[in-house]
Amino acid sequence: MNSPANSFIVGEERPDMPPFNWPKVPKVRLGGFGADPAMTELESEMQRTVHSFAEKVMRPVGVALDRMSAEEVVAAGSPYWHYLTELQKLGITPATFMELSPEERGRLFPIVMEEMGWGDGGLSIIFGACSLPPLMALVFQRKFLIERFPDTLRGCWAITEPDHGSDSLDVSRQVFHASGNYGRPNCVATIRGDKVVINGQKSAWVSNAPLAEVCVLYCAADTGNGPDTAHGVCVLVPMDAPGVSRGKPLEKIGQRALPQGEVFFDNVELSTDYIVAGPEDYQRAVYFIHTEANSQMACIWTGVARSAYEMAFAYAHQRKQGGVPIIRHQAVAQRLFHMYRKIEASRALARRVCLFNHTAEVPALQAAMAAKITGTQTAFEVASEAIQIFGGNGLTREYPIEKIFRDARASMIEDGCNDLLAIKAGFNMIDPDLL
Numbered sequence: 001m002n003s004p005a006n007s008f009i010v011g012e013e014r015p016d017m018p019p020f021n022w023p024k025v026p027k028v029r030l031g032g033f034g035a036d037p038a039m040t041e042l043e044s045e046m047q048r049t050v051h052s053f054a055e056k057v058m059r060p061v062g063v064a065l066d067r068m069s070a071e072e073v074v075a076a077g078s079p080y081w082h083y084l085t086e087l088q089k090l091g092i093t094p095a096t097f098m099e100l101s102p103e104e105r106g107r108l109f110p111i112v113m114e115e116m117g118w119g120d121g122g123l124s125i126i127f128g129a130c131s132l133p134p135l136m137a138l139v140f141q142r143k144f145l146i147e148r149f150p151d152t153l154r155g156c157w158a159i160t161e162p163d164h165g166s167d168s169l170d171v172s173r174q175v176f177h178a179s180g181n182y183g184r185p186n187c188v189a190t191i192r193g194d195k196v197v198i199n200g201q202k203s204a205w206v207s208n209a210p211l212a213e214v215c216v217l218y219c220a221a222d223t224g225n226g227p228d229t230a231h232g233v234c235v236l237v238p239m240d241a242p243g244v245s246r247g248k249p250l251e252k253i254g255q256r257a258l259p260q261g262e263v264f265f266d267n268v269e270l271s272t273d274y275i276v277a278g279p280e281d282y283q284r285a286v287y288f289i290h291t292e293a294n295s296q297m298a299c300i301w302t303g304v305a306r307s308a309y310e311m312a313f314a315y316a317h318q319r320k321q322g323g324v325p326i327i328r329h330q331a332v333a334q335r336l337f338h339m340y341r342k343i344e345a346s347r348a349l350a351r352r353v354c355l356f357n358h359t360a361e362v363p364a365l366q367a368a369m370a371a372k373i374t375g376t377q378t379a380f381e382v383a384s385e386a387i388q389i390f391g392g393n394g395l396t397r398e399y400p401i402e403k404i405f406r407d408a409r410a411s412m413i414e415d416g417c418n419d420l421l422a423i424k425a426g427f428n429m430i431d432p433d434l435l
């Protein structure tokens with residue numbers, strides 16, 4: 001049988017390849033991050049810097065906040081404030097990313113976000129939430145808003161409503177039920193002349209809302225014909241504007257370091273200068289923020305999965321049963337291998353999608369959703385497998401693994417339930433013209 005033109009025999013030299021000089025028994029010891037391709041100097045340096053921040057600041061703060069009540073988390077003097085102070089010292093903001101070329105940004109962003117996720121899932125979301133208001137101002141080139149809201153402010157993103165969770169993420173109503181009655185939105189911005197007046201409320205799930213200084217608000221717009229959810233408005237709202245108030249911080253099972261709560265608007269009047277995207281641009285603004293948020297989630301939860309894997313790997317070397325470290329038991333080694341395999345796949349997808357989305361003319365929402373679903377599902381599965389490896393110890397609060405599991409469970413609902421995102425992304429693939 002003829003061999004294909006590009007085949008070669010192992011050991012033979014090929015002019016287009018480096019000489020074949022593996023040892024007789026080839027072995028590769030993968031680095032801590034798996035089968036990583038070479039990184040640039042900037043990427044390695046940023047990875048080391050953020051890793052050290054994640055280890056020294058995020059992990060201890062995340063565990064401390066997890067054990068506090070939601071009220072204690074947002075109180076003066078809580079470790080939340082220490083985290084924010086140290087985060088600011090890192091100096092990583094949307095503006096610093098924007099100084100890089102699209103390709104550099106697309107490569108560096110997932111590395112940074114994965115390391116943060118490795119530190120703590122909920123605290124990484126705080127970083128993400130803070131980045132969204134200034135990022136929207138930058139992307140939509142709103143000079144007034146860029147100057148009005150420096151990117152060092154604490155931020156939040158409010159889109160979901162008490163009566164419209166999944167619904168508010170589906171602007172084109174592709175997944176709406178045929179016989180559904182969707183009723184009035186809970187929050188409406190009335191635009192008249194050069195004023196926008198906001199009334200209503202957003203859901204109890206707005207991340208970082210209890211302590212935010214600026215909110216990127218997505219809501220229905222009324223330009224004279226009643227509230228329109230498909231052509232809504234995206235506004236940057238100062239959280240100290242008259243008429244803005246907040247609900248009590250939410251108690252929940254996971255990501256307890258991340259404060260969440262309602263935002264209420266009672267005749268909040270702003271100049272139209274505060275609008276990032278008006279009704280005609282609303283769908284673009286929804287598309288962009290979902291693409292960004294889903295990409296962030298993909299990288300963060302890959303990092304969370306890696307942290308659970310590393311803890312289980314270390315524990316499997318320490319814990320002995322039958323006189324040998326449990327990693328010597330076939331089932332444990334196999335379980336660890338599948339955890340590693342899933343993380344590698346999740347990281348590869350997250351990095352590929354980030355690079356595409358930062359360099360393409362129009363980012364791909366369905367690709368970001370694929371990466372978000374994969375990353376969060378991976379974090380949940382790997383954390384669950386890690387608990388299995390820890391045995392009874394995995395269930396106790398003595399070990400951090402149960403916290404990681406609780407954090408990861410919440411991620412499959414956060415930024416859109418994974419099942420709904422899959423339906424939405426599926427429709428997007430059939431009909432890419434509809435958001």
Ligand SMILES: Cc1cc2nc3c(=O)[nH]c(=O)nc-3n(C[C@H](O)[C@H](O)[C@H](O)COP(=O)(O)OP(=O)(O)OC[C@H]3O[C@@H](n4cnc5c(N)ncnc54)[C@H](O)[C@@H]3O)c2cc1C
Nearest residue numbers: 157158159160165166175205206207413414415416417420
């Ligand atoms: C940790 C966390 C952080 C969050 N952060 C923010 C934030 O920063 N800002 C913000 O605005 N919101 C935030 N959210 C809210 C989040 O986006 C919503 O919880 C999510 O979109 C689901 O809405 P819901 O909870 O109202 O569930 P529902 O919409 O009531 O859904 C309940 C179930 O019904 C299914 N379902 C609903 N509608 C459909 C449909 N049409 N087709 C098929 N299945 C359907 C869903 O998939 C789900 O399984 C956060 C949530 C969490 C958990």
